[in-house]
Structure formats: structure tokens, C-alpha cells
Amino acid sequence: MMEQADRRTMLKGAAMGAALLAPGAGLAAAGGDRAKLDRAIAANHDAAVARLRDWIALPSIAAEDRDMEKGCAHMMMLAKEAGFQKVERVPTDGAPGVFATMDNRARRTLGLYFMYDVKQYDPAEWSSPPLEGRIVDRPGLGKVMVGRGATNQKGPESAMLAALHAFRTAGIRPPVNLVLVAEGEEEIGSPHFAQIVRRPDVLAALKPCSGVIIPASWQSPVDGGVAINLGAKGVVELELVASGEAWGRGPAKNIHSSYKAIVDSPAWRLVEALGTLVTPDGNTPAIDGWFDKVRPLTPREKALIAGSAAKRSSADELKQLGVKQWVGETGWQETLERLAAMPTVNIEGLVSGYTGPGGKTILPGRAVAKLDLRLVPNQTMEDCVAKLKAHLAKRGYGDIAVNVSGGYDPTETAEDSPLIKAERATYERAGVKTSVYPRLAGSWPGYVFTSAPVSLPAGQFGLGHGSGAHAPDEYLLIDSSNPKVMGYDGATAGFVDFLYQMAMV
Amino acid sequence: MMEQADRRTMLKGAAMGAALLAPGAGLAAAGGDRAKLDRAIAANHDAAVARLRDWIALPSIAAEDRDMEKGCAHMMMLAKEAGFQKVERVPTDGAPGVFATMDNRARRTLGLYFMYDVKQYDPAEWSSPPLEGRIVDRPGLGKVMVGRGATNQKGPESAMLAALHAFRTAGIRPPVNLVLVAEGEEEIGSPHFAQIVRRPDVLAALKPCSGVIIPASWQSPVDGGVAINLGAKGVVELELVASGEAWGRGPAKNIHSSYKAIVDSPAWRLVEALGTLVTPDGNTPAIDGWFDKVRPLTPREKALIAGSAAKRSSADELKQLGVKQWVGETGWQETLERLAAMPTVNIEGLVSGYTGPGGKTILPGRAVAKLDLRLVPNQTMEDCVAKLKAHLAKRGYGDIAVNVSGGYDPTETAEDSPLIKAERATYERAGVKTSVYPRLAGSWPGYVFTSAPVSLPAGQFGLGHGSGAHAPDEYLLIDSSNPKVMGYDGATAGFVDFLYQMAMV
Known part of the structure; x- marks a missing residue:
């Protein structure tokens, strides 16, 4: 990593x-x-x-x-x-x-x-x-x-x-x-x-x-x-897994999609749960208490970033990444401050049901979101995983498995x-x-x-x-x-x- | 099909x-x-x-x-x-x-x-x-x-x-x-x-x-x-595709996930857009005007369903499907009425970013939801596709492609x-x-x-x-x-x- x-x-x-x-x-x-x-x-x-x-x-x-x-x-x-x-x-x-x-x-x-x-x-x-x-x-x-x-x-x-x-x-x-x-x-x-x-x-x-x-x-x-x-930054890599098996609703395995009328969908459940983790623009973590331990940038850190911003070109870096604009409407220095200071909740992968070419009329029994969470001082991996689990449980998503595969502070x-x-x-x-x-x-x-x-x-x-x-x-x-x-x-x-x-x- | x-x-x-x-x-x-x-x-x-x-x-x-x-x-x-x-x-x-x-x-x-x-x-x-x-x-x-x-x-x-x-x-x-x-x-x-x-x-x-x-x-x-x-029922199979390319925000292709702090995510955009298509339990379409043309079951249709319900066992059918309970808390006949009468918006597949074992720290440039929509009389495929597009556009998701691969009334x-x-x-x-x-x-x-x-x-x-x-x-x-x-x-x-x-x- x-x-x-x-x-x-x-x-x-x-x-x-x-x-x-x-x-x-x-x-x-x-x-x-x-x-x-x-x-x-x-x-x-x-x-x-x-x-x-x-x-x-x-x-x-x-x-x-x-x-x-x-x-x-x-x-x-x-x-x-x-x-x-x-x-x-x-x-x-x-x-x-x-x-x-x-x-x-x-x-x-x-x-x-x-x-x-x-x-x-x-x-x-x-x-x-x-x-x-x-x-x-x-x-x-x-x-x-x-x-x-x-x-x-x-x-x-x-x-x-x-x-x-x-x-x-x-x-x-x-x-x-x-x-x-x-x-x-x-x-x-x-x-x-x-x-x-x-x-x-x-x-x-x-x-x-x-x-x-x-x-x-x-x-x-x-x-x-x-x-x-x-x-x-620290990082936590994890999978959120919604399944009929753990939920007690929806199918234990893929079934025919016509049953959606009367059978719950773990994929929809995952989508709904994911939607609570970030602000509607997808750019700021919205997990309960996520910012409690976040230490703001010090004046010295801001000065170092300002020095870096002066040497770097926003336009060049956008071009290099294949991106047309940064998340905010703020200036280059603020963008670099955000890069250093903002914790992230990123979707690195989504997998559910049929993933090949075209379609297949199934109601999947399982849906997985692969997330990576970047942490800033003084967040810790242990505290953040606990907060994520508490956030999901509080909203009734306690059955969605939080499978942490690695990470650190x-x-x-x-x-x-x-x-x-x-x-x-x-x-x-x-x-x-x-x-x-x-x-x-x-x-x-x-x-x-x-x-x-x-x-x-x-x-x-x-x-x-x-x-x-x-x-x-x-x-x-x-x-x-x-x-x-x-x-x-x-x-x-x-x-x-x-x-x-x-x-x- | x-x-x-x-x-x-x-x-x-x-x-x-x-x-x-x-x-x-x-x-x-x-x-x-x-x-x-x-x-x-x-x-x-x-x-x-x-x-x-x-x-x-x-x-x-x-x-x-x-x-x-x-x-x-x-x-x-x-x-x-x-x-x-x-x-x-x-x-x-x-x-x-x-x-x-x-x-x-x-x-x-x-x-x-x-x-x-x-x-x-x-x-x-x-x-x-x-x-x-x-x-x-x-x-x-x-x-x-x-x-x-x-x-x-x-x-x-x-x-x-x-x-x-x-x-x-x-x-x-x-x-x-x-x-x-x-x-x-x-x-x-x-x-x-x-x-x-x-x-x-x-x-x-x-x-x-x-x-x-x-x-x-x-x-x-x-x-x-x-x-x-x-x-x-009729059916529409389609893919909803959120991409940095069409959106003009986020990456055109997968980039390193650490950029999530300053780069928008098409995957999060898809999740947010999907969340507007159904009720929070994932069980009832919430697309604008979706029920406008839906004809309720006739008394004769209800009678036929009642006759069927009497001959069938809810417990047996749950078992056969590997499902513990139907979506609602209502009785067997109401469940079968819902099976016949409720249009559906089903996720048959989700695909974005890294889908293999474990994780990969990327911010995907593209996210796809494969949906099938079941239609009941007097909905039509043409009208429903138009309504879905209008629904997305009204909420600012007009860049999310609605790629219909097939279907009929x-x-x-x-x-x-x-x-x-x-x-x-x-x-x-x-x-x-x-x-x-x-x-x-x-x-x-x-x-x-x-x-x-x-x-x-x-x-x-x-x-x-x-x-x-x-x-x-x-x-x-x-x-x-x-x-x-x-x-x-x-x-x-x-x-x-x-x-x-x-x-x-």
C-alpha cells in the first residue's frame, strides 16, 4: 500500500x-x-x-x-x-x-x-x-x-x-x-x-x-x-457486505428478479446504508462522530502547504489526473489543504449480482461495497471502525458486515x-x-x-x-x-x- | 427472458x-x-x-x-x-x-x-x-x-x-x-x-x-x-452508468484513492442517484409518476389470486426460495396480490472499480447499476423509460446514462x-x-x-x-x-x- x-x-x-x-x-x-x-x-x-x-x-x-x-x-x-x-x-x-x-x-x-x-x-x-x-x-x-x-x-x-x-x-x-x-x-x-x-x-x-x-x-x-x-494519512480497507443470510430478509442466494415484488433486496439495503456514510455530494464523511478527533491543520502545516501550492500548478495536476475540476469551488491552496486534512470515505469497488456484459434477471442475495477510509491525526483505525459499526447499527443496519481487511493509523x-x-x-x-x-x-x-x-x-x-x-x-x-x-x-x-x-x- | x-x-x-x-x-x-x-x-x-x-x-x-x-x-x-x-x-x-x-x-x-x-x-x-x-x-x-x-x-x-x-x-x-x-x-x-x-x-x-x-x-x-x-408483467432491462467523463467531475478513469479528498466520485454519485429510485426499504418504486398509469387489480383478478392463495403454502414457497419472510407484514393473499400488481425496480447487478478479492485503493472513474424494471398494466416501456430519465434529470443526475438493452410492455x-x-x-x-x-x-x-x-x-x-x-x-x-x-x-x-x-x- x-x-x-x-x-x-x-x-x-x-x-x-x-x-x-x-x-x-x-x-x-x-x-x-x-x-x-x-x-x-x-x-x-x-x-x-x-x-x-x-x-x-x-x-x-x-x-x-x-x-x-x-x-x-x-x-x-x-x-x-x-x-x-x-x-x-x-x-x-x-x-x-x-x-x-x-x-x-x-x-x-x-x-x-x-x-x-x-x-x-x-x-x-x-x-x-x-x-x-x-x-x-x-x-x-x-x-x-x-x-x-x-x-x-x-x-x-x-x-x-x-x-x-x-x-x-x-x-x-x-x-x-x-x-x-x-x-x-x-x-x-x-x-x-x-x-x-x-x-x-x-x-x-x-x-x-x-x-x-x-x-x-x-x-x-x-x-x-x-x-x-x-x-x-492512515487507512482502513474494508468490505461492507449486505446479505439475505445475515439480514434475515431477502434471499440467501440469487433468485429470479420477478420476486422483487415480494422479496427484500440486500443490494438496495446496501445502497441505502451507503447513502448515510457521506454528504449527498459524496465528498465529506457523514459517519456519526467522524470528526470528533480530527486535529485541524496547524499554522506551520498551512504554511508548508502554501509553499507547496505556490510551486505547483492546479491546471497541470488536473490534466495529469484526467479530472476537470476539484471537489470544491475554493482556490488551489484550500484544495491542497483539503487533500492533507480531509478524512475520506471512498468506494473502491461495488460488486453485486450479475456483473458481466448485458443483464441477467436476478435478485442478488448479496451485495458488497469495498471502501477505503483515509484517516488524519488524531483519528485511529480502531476508533473509526467502531464508529462506523455504531453508525450502521444506530440506523438499523447492524446486519451489514464490516469486514476489515487491513489498515493503520x-x-x-x-x-x-x-x-x-x-x-x-x-x-x-x-x-x-x-x-x-x-x-x-x-x-x-x-x-x-x-x-x-x-x-x-x-x-x-x-x-x-x-x-x-x-x-x-x-x-x-x-x-x-x-x-x-x-x-x-x-x-x-x-x-x-x-x-x-x-x-x- | x-x-x-x-x-x-x-x-x-x-x-x-x-x-x-x-x-x-x-x-x-x-x-x-x-x-x-x-x-x-x-x-x-x-x-x-x-x-x-x-x-x-x-x-x-x-x-x-x-x-x-x-x-x-x-x-x-x-x-x-x-x-x-x-x-x-x-x-x-x-x-x-x-x-x-x-x-x-x-x-x-x-x-x-x-x-x-x-x-x-x-x-x-x-x-x-x-x-x-x-x-x-x-x-x-x-x-x-x-x-x-x-x-x-x-x-x-x-x-x-x-x-x-x-x-x-x-x-x-x-x-x-x-x-x-x-x-x-x-x-x-x-x-x-x-x-x-x-x-x-x-x-x-x-x-x-x-x-x-x-x-x-x-x-x-x-x-x-x-x-x-x-x-x-412487462420488463425493462437497463444500465445506469455514472462516469467522470459524462459528469465533467471526478476522474475519467480509475485514479489513486487518496485523491478522494479533492476529486469527486462517480460511484458515490450513482449510489446517491439510486437511492432516489425506491422507498427507503427498497421495495416500492419512488420514480416520479411511476404509478400514474398503474391499473389496480380487478375484483376478478383478486378472486383468481384468492383461489390461488388457498391452494399454495406461503411457508413452502419461502423455503423453496431460501427466504425467511416476504416484504410486508401482510397476509399470504395480499403478498400474492403484490406479486401480481406491484411494479418493481430491481438491482440485478452492481459493478464499479475493483471487483476482485480483497481491496485496491482506487477511486473508480465509472460505476454501473444493472436494473430490471417490471411493469404492470397499463404502464408501457416507452413511458417508463422517459419517466426514469426525467426523474434523474430533475434531480441533477441528467449525466447518468440510462442505457436500455431490452424490454417490452x-x-x-x-x-x-x-x-x-x-x-x-x-x-x-x-x-x-x-x-x-x-x-x-x-x-x-x-x-x-x-x-x-x-x-x-x-x-x-x-x-x-x-x-x-x-x-x-x-x-x-x-x-x-x-x-x-x-x-x-x-x-x-x-x-x-x-x-x-x-x-x-
């Missing part, structure tokens, strides 16, 4: 990076270490790219319960080979996770969050096989690797591992200790990730961390700019936290322009780190570029033809630099 | 037939003709069953535009072989129809309505191949032929043709002239059938008819009883018409108990015959039994093990008798 869509939009207006990251230029690494590391990155290039390709060849897909154990074992092997001294499989009620530590006798410790699973894919939609990891030319970008997981998230994660291999090859001890927690259920909403992170020994290992990052490859392909997000990290400072410093030293944005409108499970009991800063970090998460022809840039955008080795060097930067905070 | 569901329910309570149809017993045929015809039916049995099997092997499916020309040509061949002297292909804006006449120099003329198309099928759901027409034992029934179209409608239609073959074999001229009109689009709502029937030469041929029947095989498998329906035939009298007399002579019911809650395109300019009585007629229309393992009874229920030859003899009965009205 690691979502780039908003981020990509947000990057569009970022100022152009002024300088190319020259290896070794202006870095935190002492003396000749950085030159050795650069040579090691170059020497290891082919092996690192092969390591990513091999990983892409093993797709773990939690929604299909596909190769979860194999994926976990592969993740453990990758950690061991990168130098983690202790690597453990962590069983959960779902797919297993991985907990690994690397003690470098350093003063600071950095947490790493990895996902080893990928999104489903349909090979028929791809221009090269999704598990092959084929390197192809992409005009305007350079050479890219095409494969499921290339950018979401195996590509940037493997670049982080390549940075650790560079330390090993160069015979240099990494400047921070590392704690890795990995899960295999990110794409289904991380339903058991808290079971991994909150295990006492994992919790104890995370305690000394200065922050946690998920490696990312989100440089703008145009100007190389990167957005630093201070948080993300919103994420917030302070702008002045060591993690954000180190991210910004690394980007700036690399000559990459950054913009700070208060909250990603998409979601990632960083709340497990930012909320109690872990309570650490958490966010995305990474140079390099990839795109097509969840889509066909997902790719990661390997050799960049644009000096403002890092290729795979540049991204690897970026992680090396970030570790040195974290060592100093 | 020829629908048995209601009919089967309606038959459940019909009184048990007192006597088996003994060949030649109490018939209208003069002298030794009937014995000759019985011998001819027996002699032709294998050929007639093979004719049905060959027909089943050629499925014409209008929804898939599958073998429509071949199906039409086959229908023409069948008519010619049965003795129709003039057989013509009738082009329409859709699949072609067939117009055939058989002049038997008789005083009376009977119209026959045939459909040569069948419903879609999924071979994986069948216990024997749907196009094989395999004969299998069915405990409690006898030997049945399993195949798509076996009962809906090739089976009973082929028994009607077998009756005409019996006349040829016996060297006896059929006692009535015949006019056959056939279409290939019944299963998609007969969108072009009026083009066939209202062609001037077809209209002229139908003018002298005493009535029109569609052959049916609707004897109760329990007691052999048959319901005589004096009409049927309600059908009504007078209880004292020659056709109904002949049906009843034939059943009674065969010792089959009948019940008269004012209106099938399902639909068939009989309106083309009962309304102007044709204005003839029209209905179903036939002995024999089949089931599984539109479902897997559709079958027709060939050799009956229940003396109260006719097999294929008994059904054929029933058509012979009906022709003699029609000759006398």
Missing part, C-alpha cells in the same frame, strides 16, 4: 536540483573512506543488480498467499549477506516477518523498515515479463529494470542493502547500528505488522533508534527533486526530529532540492513506529527514481541519462551518505 | 391431476385420425428426439452475437421440414427472425411464437456437456435430456414441430392454419421483435389468428398441474378469449388440473401480440416438464416415470389435441 501517487504529484513543482551528486563530494564520511566506498559500489554494481533481479523473480503476494515462506527466507538471506549478525524469522497470525540487527559498535542506531511482498500483477498487461527484471531503454530516463517490485519496494530496499555490501567490500564498519524489521503483508494493509514490532525483543532493539526509514526511490524524473513528508513525524534533519541534510549535500510537505494523502504503516510504544520518527528516504507501483511495467532507474536523477549506484551512495548523516545527529 | 420461476411456484399448489392422458382418450380429433396420429408420434419418436438434440448442438446467443445467422437458417429448415409452405428470413436491426405460414385450408388460424436463441452457459457448471443433449436418468422424473435450451425453449418448440411431423406421417391435414413468427433475441429482451411482427405481410398473416402461443413444458413435476396465465389476455378456453379444454380433456392466474410476475414478449396493431390473445401452452432455464443442467423430460407428468411424446400429443381444440373455437 506504499503509495507514490500523491508524492509524484507533490514533486512536480519541486525546484530543480542545482548540482549532480558527484561521488565523494561534500560528504560526511571521514577521509578516504568515502572514496573506498565509491569504488566498492562500482565494483559491486553487477552483483547488486543481479541481487535485485533474483529478488524480483520471487514474488511473495499475501493476497494470494503466494510464496510467503520462501519470501521470508529470501529476506533473511539478504539480511545475512548484507552483514546483519542476528537474523530471525518472526511468526505472526499471518505471513512471517523478519527481525535483524547489525551491531556496529556505533553511538547511533537507525531502524529500517522493509516489505518483502509485492502487489498482484497480470503478465498480459506487461511489455516484458513481470518477474524477469529485464533491463530496457526508457527514453528520457536511461536504462531501467522492469519488474514487479522494482520500485515498490525491492528496488530501493536492495539499494540500501547494496550500501551495506559496499561497506563490507571496502572493509569499513558502517557508522550506525541497524535494526531491520520486515513484513510480507504491506500490500494487504499490514494486518499483523504490529505483532512483529511490538514483540518485546524487537521493541527493545528499536528503543535506541534515532528513527526508522523505509528506502524509497521517489526522485522526480524531471528535476530530481524529492519531497520530505512529515506524515501520512495516521503517521506523524516532527519537522525538527533528527531523522527529518538528516534526510534534509543528505539531500542538500547531494544537491537535490527538497520540499517539505505536512502529510502524504496516501498511506504507509509508519504509525507502528511513530505511535506508542515505539514512538520514533519515521519516514521515507532515498535517491533514485522508479514508477509504476501497482501498475504494469513497474520500473526502477538503473543507469540515468538525466544528471539530476540518480541511477542505482547513485541511490546506493545516497544510503551510504545517509548513514553517515544519521551518525552525526 | 421466458421465465418459469413464478410459474413453478404457482404450480406447486395446483390440485393433482386425476387421470393419465391415455393416447386417444376423449379427444377432439375425428374418428380414427387420432389413433393414426398416436402411431405416427410413436414411430417418429427417435427422429423427433434427434431433431431436438441437433438443435441444442447449435446454440445461438444474441448477447454474444454467436451463430445468429446459423440459428436463423436452422429455424427456417425446421419450419420447412415440419410442413410450412412459405418460410422467410426477416431481417431486423439486430438478429434476423423467421416468418412462416402453413395453409391447411382450415377455418381457424393459430399463431406460433418461437425463439431460436438460448441463454449463455458455463460448461464448467454442468454435469454433462450443455450442447450434447445427453439423455440421463433423473430419479423421480424419468429420463431427461440435459442441454442448454432443453426447456427454454427448444424442447417444447420441437415437440410442437413433432406434432406437425405426426400429421405429415399420418397423412392427415392439420385442423388449423398456422403462422409462425420466430426471433433470435428473446434472451436479451427482444429489442427488435416488433420489427418482425409489425412488417405489413406478417401483420396481415397474423390478423386472422384466433390467438398466439409459445410452446411451453411447465407441468408440475409433482402433480402434473399447469397454470394458465392471463398475462405477464406488459401482456394481457382475456380469460374468456378463445385461446384461453382452448387451453383449458385441452388440459381438462387430458386430465390435467389447471389453475388460472391473472399475471405472471415474470415477463415474455407477448405484448407484441396482445397490443395494437396485432391485438390477439396470447399465452403459453404445453404439456410435459422441463426445468433449469438459464441455469446449469437445464433439462426436458423425455420418458416420464410419473403418470401425471407427460414425457416428450405426451407433450407432442398435447399439441395435436390443442390444434383440434383451436379448430373448434
